[in-house]
Amino acid sequence: MPFQPVIGHTYFLYLRQTGKYFLSMVNPDEWGRGKKFEYVxxxxxxxxxxxxxxxTNWKS
Structure with a gap:
């Protein structure tokens, strides 16, 4: 992980097309159109x- 999460801060979990998850400080509305992952x-x-x-963005 390229950063250390801080207690009490908010983060966003995404799923890459490769099936791997990653955590980001960038919210879904701040990404450009070329993103290759899904907000989780x-x-x-x-x-x-x-x-x-x-x-959560999970679909039932």
Whole structure:
């Protein structure tokens, strides 16, 4: 991971076309048209180093 997540900050989880997930500080509305991945969820790092899922884009 190119950055260290900070407790209490919000991040965005994406899924690449290769099937690999990555975490980003960039929200889905800030990406250009050429993105090659799908927004999965918005998360926040908790003090116990677990993640709180704030929003999800999963389709049932």
């Amino acid at each position: 969820s918005q998360v926040s790092l908790l003090a116990d180093h677990t993640w709180d899922v704030l929003d």
